[in-house]
Amino acid sequence: MQHASTQAVAAAAVPGAAATSWASVTWGGGGYVTGLIYHPTNASLLYARTDVGGAYRWDATSSSWIPLTDGLGFGQTEGRYHGVESLALDPTNDQIVYMVTGDTTYWGANGRIYISADRGNTWTWYSLPFSVGGNDTGRAVGERLAVDPNDPSTLFYGSRTAGLWKSTDSGHTWAQVTGLSSTTMTGTPIGVEQVVFDTSTIGSGQPTWIMWASIAPDYANAAGLTSTLYKSFNGGATWTPVPVPSTVSGYYIPHIVRTADGLFYMVFNKNAGQGAVGPGYLYQFGASDNNNWTLLNSSANGGYGGLSVSGLGSSARIALGVTGTWGNYPGQQVTQISDDGGNSWREIEANMTHTGGDGYSGWNEDTVIDPANRDHIMHIFGGGIWETTNASSAAPTWNLKVNNLEETATLSVTTPPAGAPYKLINSAGDIGTWVITDLTTRPTLGPTANWSSGNAADMAWSDPLYIVGAGVANWSGAGGFGFWSGDGGNTWANFASLPAGAQASTAATGNIVATSRNNVVWAPANSVPSYTTDNGASWTATNLPALAVVGQGWPRGYRLAADRRNPNKIYAYDSGGATWATPGKVYVSTDGGHTFGLSQGSVSANLAPNDWNDSSIAVNPNVEGDIWLSDGNAVYHSVDSGTSWTKLSGFASANGAPGASQIALGKAADGSSYSAAIYVVGTMNGVWGVYHSDDGGATWSRFNDDAHQFGGIQHIAADWNTYGRIYVNGTGRGLIYSN
Structure with missing residues (x-):
């Protein structure tokens, strides 16, 4: 199946509607690059593939990597295709790049092959008849994809679960090479590892007849093969085992x-x-x-x-x-x-x-x-x-x-009020929580340099030097931990104690808010939120209902949001946890998050049940009680602290993409009729993207374009210093901001 381009919707024009450029917040690496590939006849061309963050091409002029998988074919429902299992380059044409993607073979979902005729700047993709495990064990084995240098329309692929495959039309269609084996496995095996052609010439136009294939012992055993190395004399039609030294019999050949x-x-x-x-x-x-x-x-x-x-x-x-x-x-x-x-x-x-x-x-x-x-x-x-x-x-x-x-995975991002001495707080998997003061240099202000994950963070709006956060102590396997800083991230300490559920909380479906210095409400994943009035020396459970399990191992949690104009008001949003669960609900506290009451207006609104990642809540810090909510299908607005809710028209799920999954507020445009700019990750008129409104949701326009989709966006925050600047996570692409 070939992917067809879609055009952005025509929407009402608003000032500064679209981002003119995008750049990465600097961390540098942060994830597993699984392969480096030079072009076989043009040594100036170097590519890198990653396990969850797509592919890159090296630019010697700028001494930097160019991301190649941000655009069309890498939208909100396509993040799994940021797992690149193999890259191959046509030795007769240095413009042509082939890329096989898919995150795991575990679920059995088929992968894709992306084909570019301009060194990865644009792509066309086709579905593959086998699954692909770009993030599975052994993902640096390579390269599984091979282009016949004598007949570059012929490609071979060593799959993990279904043996060897061949294409004679440049990757558009594929057939299993049954002359080696027709065995199919399940799970996450290594499978067929590589194909190597026995030729040093290129471009003859005739297929290469002699080739070798290395076979991982898991597939060799399943298929009844007698060696982990095979040779073909007839272009892959039939294969003969090659004995390997007895010392390495049953070994992998990376x-x-x-x-x-x-x-x-x-x-x-x-x-x-x-x-x-x-x-x-x-x-x-x-x-x-x-x-x-x-x-x-x-x-x-x-x-x-x-x-x-x-x-x-x-x-x-x-x-x-x-x-x-x-x-x-x-x-x-x-x-x-x-x-x-x-x-x-x-x-x-x-x-x-x-x-x-x-x-x-x-x-x-x-x-x-x-x-x-x-x-x-x-x-x-x-x-x-x-x-x-x-x-x-x-x-x-x-x-x-x-x-x-940039291959970090942001799990939460939050921005402080204008004038704070930092730009944002980035909570990310494996690298932890960091206070960002400069978008172009690697941050140094974080609660720990040990291997950790940051799940959530917040600051007191009237006192942004007071920062709180929650994370996971990956280095020790000790589970969740909480931390705070009283000086804008220069020094840190762990909370003296943890609320119920926090120690065991390793999922990112929880969050934490600060109403003022020493006053914090923490909602660990799968737990009733608790509050502290003494900076974590002690915690008391709120009266919010316990969250029912919606699926085995399926984490859920309350989303908390503090009313920045009245810190006694805290809003707690339960999205239901899954599309098959109960409808979403909002609870409101007027005593700093100690006790909550159900918003009957949210019940009347019939909020859709949805997963944590497809729902969010945001509060306008300029107006008390001004709340925005996205339930995965639509956007809702309350101007009376959640007593009543208005559903906005225009957003609707389509093509598997949610209608409205994430929402953020930031600095308003000069002269705008509403006191904040609004940004929604969602779908309008069948087109997924980031949408933007300057007039309180009356009109919307698309803020990103097809070239900037980043494998989907699960987290978003908007800047309160600079109008039109938002921060979004790409799937395995780190944190990206608009200019």
């Missing part, structure tokens, strides 16, 4: 490199997956003799993942990534190189100088030597990409190569 002299270099590892320990082995394989295997290196502890070769034979430089090792210690191995074809080795990274971060070890699953400069070596890791440009030095120096590559 990477294979074929050099121009016909030699193969193969890494074997006992275990699969990111950070997998060994034993690991590197062999050289003479293709002319199936039994000609030469052991070049081995590791009893750390696993072998990344592999790259520059040059031939005894003068070849080999870069070998060692994975599953952590920290610095004598004898540690992270990146090993040989300059004599594998006869001798030296470590070039462990205990060397690293600029811009740490944690470079552990997940070194893909390592590449620059085809134009063998002193330039890169490797991936759990936080992005490391590179050295002086690999031949006795002590190479390493730097992060993550400029404009």
Whole structure:
């Protein structure tokens, strides 16, 4: 199925309606880059794929990465296609890029192949007849997708669950290569790992007849195959097992490199997956003799993942990534190189100088030597990409190569009142909570540098130096924790105690609000909210009803919002938790969040039941009792503190996208009739996007465009200093702001 473009709706024009440009709030990396791919005949072209954040192309002019998967085909219902399992480049045309996407094979949903004729600037996609696991275990195995260099309309794909597949029409349609196997598996196996063509020429127009395929032991066992390496002499029609050394029988083959002299270099590892320990082995394989295997290196502890070769034979430089090792210690191995074809080795990274971060070890699953400069070596890791440009030095120096590559996952974002000494608070998975003072530099103000997740944060509107937050202590597995700062994030402390439900709360479906210094209301996931009047020394449960379970393992929670004009008023929104649950309800407190009463007006409004991520509530800080709510289907407005609600027309679910999922308020345009600019993530006239109103919801216009969809938006906040600036999360794309 080919994806067809849709046009933005024609809407009433309002001043400054559309964003003119978008940029990333700087973190730098933050997620797992799973592969680095140079064009085979144009060494100036370098691509990166990620497990949840799409794909990028390196721009040498600006020394930054260009995101390629923000546009059409990556909208609100398409975030799972930001998981890129493989990239392939046409060696005869450096404009053509193929990309296979899908987040996991677990659910059995089929993946997609995206095809670009302009180096990834625009894409056309087709559905695949098999599932794809860009975020599954072993996701740095690569590349599964291969373009026949002699007949580039012929593609092969090594799938995880359904064997080997072939396309003869440039990826539009696919057929299973039953000559290898017709077995189909379930779950999240590794499957067929790679296809390598036995040719050093390109563009003959005839298919390559001789090729090799590496098979993970999970699929080999399921399919009854007798080896983990197979060879075809007839373009993939039939396959013959190639015996591998007995030492590595039943091992995974993460990477294979074929050099121009016909030699193969193969890494074997006992275990699969990111950070997998060994034993690991590197062999050289003479293709002319199936039994000609030469052991070049081995590791009893750390696993072998990344592999790259520059040059031939005894003068070849080999870069070998060692994975599953952590920290610095004598004898540690992270990146090993040989300059004599594998006869001798030296470590070039462990205990060397690293600029811009740490944690470079552990997940070194893909390592590449620059085809134009063998002193330039890169490797991936759990936080992005490391590179050295002086690999031949006795002590190479390493730097992060993550400029404009943003792969963090924002779970909550909030903006302070105008004039605060910071711009926003970003709560994100795996990197924690951070107070952002400069959008262009990596933040330094956070409650912990340990591995944590930030679920929610807030500040006292009249005293924004007082910040509170809730998160998860990933580093210890200790569950949820809460923290506060009294000086705008310069110093932090954990709350002395936790309310009921917070310790066990690891889901992001909870939040926290501050009404004034020391006065906080916290709603942990799946729990009754509690309040404190002594900055967390003690907590008291509110009278809000307990939340019924809507599905096994399906988290839900109350959304809290403080009335900034009257901090005694707190609003609690229960969205129902799922589309099959009870209708949404709003509760109102007039005593600082200690006790709540049900808004009968919200019951009369018949709010749709919906998931946490498809619903939100926001309060206009300029007017007491002025509340906005999106229930996943529509937008509602109350001007009397929730006593009554008016449903706005225009928003409606369509094509699987919610009618209105997120809402945010920010600085109003000069001279506008309403005291805040309103932004809604939703669907109007069948077109999903971010919509904007300057007149209190009377008229709307689309604020983003088809080129800026970011894999969907689950969180949004608007700036109170700058009109027209919003902050949105993309699926695995970090935090992005409009200009």
